[in-house]
Amino acid sequence: MTELIKTIVTSLVDHPEQVVVTEKASGNALTYQLAVHQDDLGKVIGKQGRIAKAIRTVLFAAASHENKRVQLEILE
Numbered sequence: 917m918t919e920l921i922k923t924i925v926t927s928l929v930d931h932p933e934q935v936v937v938t939e940k941a942s943g944n945a946l947t948y949q950l951a952v953h954q955d956d957l958g959k960v961i962g963k964q965g966r967i968a969k970a971i972r973t974v975l976f977a978a979a980s981h982e983n984k985r986v987q988l989e990i991l992e
Contacts, residue, residue: 917986920978921948924971929956945985948975952990960990 918937926932931953940947952960961968972988979986 917948917975917978921950925950925952925960928959929953931956947987947989949989949991957992
């Protein structure tokens, strides 16, 4: 899942070398924290959060095969 997030986000940003994804597991839930360059934050979130919502939708679909709950946090 970490590689999936990195693949999606690096194609959107201007500074792909600064994309960092960390995973935190707690029971049946996984939380992914995404950190990008400050200039790329708007590109990852998108207008009215549309791109962030689309990334989360892809993650939910990928996690449904593993019966896990997934959450994506975008850090500043």
